[in-house]
Amino acid sequence: MGTVKLDISMSLDGYVAGPNASLDDPLGVGGMRLHEWVFPLKSFREHHGQEGGETNADDEIVAEGLRRNGAVVMGRRMFSGGEGPWAGDSNANGWWGEDPPFGMPVFVLTRHPRATAVMQGGTTFTFVTDGIDSALEQAKDAAGDKDVLIAGGADVAQQYLRAGLLDEIQLHVSPVFLGAGRRLFDGIPPDSAGLEAERVVASPGVTHLRFRIVH
Amino acid sequence: MGTVKLDISMSLDGYVAGPNASLDDPLGVGGMRLHEWVFPLKSFREHHGQEGGETNADDEIVAEGLRRNGAVVMGRRMFSGGEGPWAGDSNANGWWGEDPPFGMPVFVLTRHPRATAVMQGGTTFTFVTDGIDSALEQAKDAAGDKDVLIAGGADVAQQYLRAGLLDEIQLHVSPVFLGAGRRLFDGIPPDSAGLEAERVVASPGVTHLRFRIVH
Numbered sequence: 001m002g003t004v005k006l007d008i009s010m011s012l013d014g015y016v017a018g019p020n021a022s023l024d025d026p027l028g029v030g031g032m033r034l035h036e037w038v039f040p041l042k043s044f045r046e047h048h049g050q051e052g053g054e055t056n057a058d059d060e061i062v063a064e065g066l067r068r069n070g071a072v073v074m075g076r077r078m079f080s081g082g083e084g085p086w087a088g089d090s091n092a093n094g095w096w097g098e099d100p101p102f103g104m105p106v107f108v109l110t111r112h113p114r115a116t117a118v119m120q121g122g123t124t125f126t127f128v129t130d131g132i133d134s135a136l137e138q139a140k141d142a143a144g145d146k147d148v149l150i151a152g153g154a155d156v157a158q159q160y161l162r163a164g165l166l167d168e169i170q171l172h173v174s175p176v177f178l179g180a181g182r183r184l185f186d187g188i189p190p191d192s193a194g195l196e197a198e199r200v201v202a203s204p205g206v207t208h209l210r211f212r213i214v215h
Numbered sequence: 216m217g218t219v220k221l222d223i224s225m226s227l228d229g230y231v232a233g234p235n236a237s238l239d240d241p242l243g244v245g246g247m248r249l250h251e252w253v254f255p256l257k258s259f260r261e262h263h264g265q266e267g268g269e270t271n272a273d274d275e276i277v278a279e280g281l282r283r284n285g286a287v288v289m290g291r292r293m294f295s296g297g298e299g300p301w302a303g304d305s306n307a308n309g310w311w312g313e314d315p316p317f318g319m320p321v322f323v324l325t326r327h328p329r330a331t332a333v334m335q336g337g338t339t340f341t342f343v344t345d346g347i348d349s350a351l352e353q354a355k356d357a358a359g360d361k362d363v364l365i366a367g368g369a370d371v372a373q374q375y376l377r378a379g380l381l382d383e384i385q386l387h388v389s390p391v392f393l394g395a396g397r398r399l400f401d402g403i404p405p406d407s408a409g410l411e412a413e414r415v416v417a418s419p420g421v422t423h424l425r426f427r428i429v430h
Contacts, residue, residue, distance in 0.1 A: 012410065012426075013400035014229040030405055175410035175426050177403040185228035188392040190245055195227065195390035197422045202415040209422060211227075211390050 002147035004136065005168035006157050007065060009034040009206075011178045016154050018181040026077050026095070026153070028181045034174045037206040038062060048101055057201050061172075061208050070146025071139040072102055073132075075156040076110040079125065096123070105142040107135045109156060132159050154182045161185075162192055166213050169195070173207045217362035219351065220383035221372050222280060224249040224421075226393045231369050233396040241292050241310070241368070243396045249389045252421040253277060263316055272416050276387075276423050285361025286354040287317055288347075290371040291325040294340065311338075320357040322350045324371060347374050369397045377407055381428050384410070388422045 010016050011034055021028030027035075038044050042053030043063035053059070080095070099120040100106070107126050114127040128135040139148045150160050160166050171184075194214035201208040225231050226249055236243030242250075253259050257268030258278035268274070295310070314335040315321070322341050332340040343350040354363040365375050375381050386399075409429035416423040 013403055014398075018405075173412075173424075175412050177400060177405050177407060179403055179405045183229075185392060188228055188394055190233075190392050190394045192392060196419040197388075197390050197417045198419075200415040200417040200422055202412045202424075204411045204413075207412045207415055207424060209388075209417075 002068065002070060002140075002143055002145055003167040004140075004148045004150065004160075004165060005170060006150045006152075006160065006166050007170045007172075008152050008157060008184060009037075009172040009174060010184050011174055011176050013177045013179065014183045014185060015178040015181040016152060016157075016184045018178040021077075021182055023077055023080065028178075030176070030178050031181065033176050033178075034172075037172065037174060037203075047103070056203060058203050058206060058208075061201060065149070065170075068147045069104065069149045070143030071104055072106040072149045072151050073135050073139050073156070073160075074106060074108055074151040075153045076108060076112075078151060078153050078156075079106075079108045079110075099123075100125075105139070107139045107142075109135055132156075132163060132165070136160070136165055154184050154186070157184060158186065158188065161188060164192070164215065166193070167215075168198075168213060169211045171209045171211075173209060174205070175207070217283065217285060217355075217358055217360055218382040219355075219363045219365065219375075219380060220385060221365045221367075221375065221381050222385045222387075223367050223372060223399060224252075224387040224389060225399050226389055226391050228392045228394065229398045229400060230393040230396040231367060231372075231399045233393040236292075236397055238292055238295065243393075245391070245393050246396065248391050248393075249387075252387065252389060252418075262318070271418060273418050273421060273423075276416060280364070280385075283362045284319065284364045285358030286319055287321040287364045287366050288350050288354050288371070288375075289321060289323055289366040290368050291323060291327075293366060293368050293371075294321075294323045294325075314338075315340075320354070322354045322357075324350050347371070347378060347380070351375070351380055369399050369401070372399060373401065373403065376403060379407070379430065381408070382430075383413075383425065383427055385423065385425045388424060389420070390422070 018028030018030040040054050041059040042055045043059050045053035100123040103122040105124045107128050110127050113129050117125040195211040198212045199210040233243030233245040255269050256274040256277050257270045258274050260268035315338040318337040320339045322343050325342050328344050329342040410426040413427045414425040
């Protein structure tokens with residue numbers, strides 16, 4: 001039985017998306033800066049069918065996640081750009097294209113029913129309309145003894161945190177200020193989770209903080 | 216010539232004081248939880264004239280600060296509880312009593328002029344009414360080749376950060392949620408500082424993140 005973990009990139013001022021985030025631009029102004037640390041890494045490039053890349057402490061963190069994760073849960077905004085309940089056919093699989101980088105079952109929280117989409121490379125998108133508990137149960141079944149990754153956005157992360165359903169939180173903190181946008185931790189009740197810092201790893205461009213949630 | 220550093224305890228959701236913070240209760244509801252990590256430490260106890268205490272990685276961080284710091288800048292709320300521009304004589308030296316824990320010159324930003332107060336144990340409180348640049352210059356002069364500590368609160372930290380006057384930020388992140396209160400980084404312009412993660416040290420109860428500011 002794996003763990004259920006929130007694993008997400010955040011700015012030093014606590015944002016996971018910048019100002020004016022929308023379905024068309026889910027990361028908002030400057031939000032891509034939170035993810036730039038990951039693109040040059042060997043494990044990330046390999047996962048995307050590219051050669052080369054950096055091997056360092058950041059790379060080990062990413063490789064570890066790729067090894068451990070067996071299923072993903074994400075919100076509808078993280079899945080899909082474009083207008084309407086779903087974008088037109090040309091964009092029906094969101095930002096992720098025909099060969100999404102997950103390579104595992106992905107469960108998308110939404111109010112809009114849709115048939116499961118089987119993509120290239122082992123990714124399936126299953127659309128869950130009956131809430132976070134259902135999505136998590138389905139993801140656990142799919143993951144087997146691997147971990148379930150709660151990938152965001154902020155509202156989805158907050159729902160799982162408030163419901164006490166997370167075992168672990170890993171934050172990748174980029175040393176930048178976004179100034180406004182969507183904060184990861186907003187209105188979290190003070191006693192919603194007991195946390196212990198479990199591991200920190202730092203490079204100049206990103207700090208990885210892992211917390212265990214004490215139930 | 217030392218560095219100018221912001222050194223402050225923060226919750227995981229980014230608060231340096233909890234809800235309902237006021238001159239009477241500058242840490243707000245739950246805010247004392249951000250500081251509990253420091254009380255059992257040997258270097259903190261020693262600095263307060265007490266024996267014993269824990270020696271660990273947290274203690275080394277605190278000892279390092281005590282060795283390096285030569286002067287402190289703080290806001291008026293951090294200095295003084297009570298009503299009115301200054302509390303009555305019985306509380307005229309704020310929260311800190313007759314033998315404050317600083318043992319060095321402290322510069323208090325305020326709009327209310329007042330004569331310098333010379334306290335026991337080497338602490339002096341100098342009240343600066345002509346702004347953050349003046350307070351910093353006075354603190355640098357007093358510190359000599361030691362560091363100047365910008366101690367808070369959030370508004371003072373933000374003023375120095377926005378003005379580009381900091382060399383270093385050290386955050387002591389407690390793994391708790393305060394849910395509301397005063398956020399350390401609020402409305403910081405995205406390009407106000409280039410930061411590099413310089414050192415992280417973690418124990419189960421607190422994570423110390425040090426960033427260098429690239430001017």
